[in-house]
Amino acid sequence: MDVDTPALLLDLDRVERNLDRMAALVAATPVKLRPHAKTHKTARIAKMQLERGAIGICCAKLGEAEVLADGGITDVLVTTEIVGERKIARLIALAARATPTIVVDDARAAAAISGAAIAAGMRIDALVDVDVGQHRTGVAPGAPAVALGRAVAALPGLRLRGLQGYEGHVQHITTVPARRDANAAAMSLLCTTAAAFEAAGLETGIVTTGGTGTAIFCAGFGAVTDVQPGSYVVMDAQYGDVQGVGFESALTVLATVISVRESWAVVDAGHKSLSSDAGAPRVLGVNAELRLAGDEHAKLLFDGVPALPLGASVQILPGHCDTTINLYDEYVVHRSGTVIARWPIEGRGRTR
């Protein structure tokens, strides 16, 4: 492949098969698909997801929602709390050209957004974010969530639509039975809270949860309306070790051997080209162990003389797709190794 390195390769055949497969899997259940764009970070793939039946797109940050809106994607759920005057002003500006749904886990924060929406003559869709065991954001399930739901329902600038309860702590549990059990515990908290919402006369038209590791499990719980997987589009080494997920690796980093010694070769991709926050990158098609060796290098450790000459290309499976994609300005898109396009990753670095 005649591509300068390091480069982020996207195997479009595999991406399409992954998109088709998840669409078909979810279509066979009562729930809908609201895939997460925090992984792929481009309106182009979001459109491919919508074309296959997704009912909307998730993103983690307003900055991602803004570039999705620039790309024509307007139905966006921002899955992370929006706090502070600057962020609220950006949300209001976004709501003038898109249809964002937000999540809230605090009544005063919700009231601040409501006030800004009223001032702008708007009403913004909102979900109560419930902590279903991840212990990150979200209000505690049950009574605290219902109390917040009542507060949100009473805010004239917000329109309560339901609940979000993301079980991020479950996604990478390796074996199917253990993951299914942990997911059921999380879904129990979410469904109990949804039932309490209904008993209190609060809206539950959206109950959104799930990731690549659990989406199909979540679809079996009656209160759930949609699932928000992201990584399934491309997968990575970390998800590759999770049993029963079954999507194809579609993302690799192409690197070049720049140095060869008696028992190792060095390639031109290090921490600035391959994330290491979750799961170690692996070299493909070469019988060697990859070890990141600084910002710009990785070592391929061989059992004996390296089987790769200077200048050889290797493909490396990223440890974690989201954070590796976030290091690149573009995908080099190929089918079976033939480069067919370069797609800008317009959400790269949009962490605000």
Add this chain to the structure above:
Amino acid sequence: MDVDTPALLLDLDRVERNLDRMAALVAATPVKLRPHAKTHKTARIAKMQLERGAIGICCAKLGEAEVLADGGITDVLVTTEIVGERKIARLIALAARATPTIVVDDARAAAAISGAAIAAGMRIDALVDVDVGQHRTGVAPGAPAVALGRAVAALPGLRLRGLQGYEGHVQHITTVPARRDANAAAMSLLCTTAAAFEAAGLETGIVTTGGTGTAIFCAGFGAVTDVQPGSYVVMDAQYGDVQGVGFESALTVLATVISVRESWAVVDAGHKSLSSDAGAPRVLGVNAELRLAGDEHAKLLFDGVPALPLGASVQILPGHCDTTINLYDEYVVHRSGTVIARWPIEGRGRTR
């Protein structure tokens, strides 16, 4: 500070003091300063280094050298091997508008560059890259290095200028005596090789080595001509733990509390805003432990009720400066908390 978050803050007072201090420390020795721009990734700071007496600038990749040249910095040492036709073509194009020095650790790779230089009517300065114990790139010290030196000296498109022997494995050894001893072992290999070069009649006008953890130690070895520290400009949590280095932390990530629970607060900066490849980020001025919690979040774990309200700003010390800077498009530059400028990080993502 009225800045949208997450933001990369650069304390310019501290940067200037760090630049002054390293310039003064090196000026008191026989060696010169050739600081590494792979850390700060901007021509603006490179110029500040040159104004304080640096004899040139290092960078890790051609892509960095290209943006430095765009910014008017032309004397650049590319400290990583350049391999492959695409890279060589870019080197030749760079050499038409700048004065790059390259490093080589393989005779055939050197010959390929020499051939391209001859075809372009050029001669490119080159150093033999010697492995002084890091076991990453570089030819083995002693006879193999001399053999490569002879080969390079015989190439009409290259001009042998000397040696590079970077001891990256030594930089973060915590205590001064252990770091000094490990550095001496590496310098022994470099100086022995330099002596062998001299005995063979090979050029040793440049013998470059050293980083923030060792620069001043390296200056005590007679063969060494210049040192190439990078991190000293801003420092980070990892270098903060290295004893006897003595530069100031000048880089923080500003984040906002977006969720508060019974014993933790969540801020809006995760793996996409704070690298974790070397050294853990730490929250400053708050009695809490920071734990990265996904791509977009970090948790501040308190002993009891969080001491921070929703919407509060916190400053976080990056674990590793180079890879954290590489996540941002700009520095928010301040003096004592007053924002005075925004500087683009034009080398961000320039890993090719």
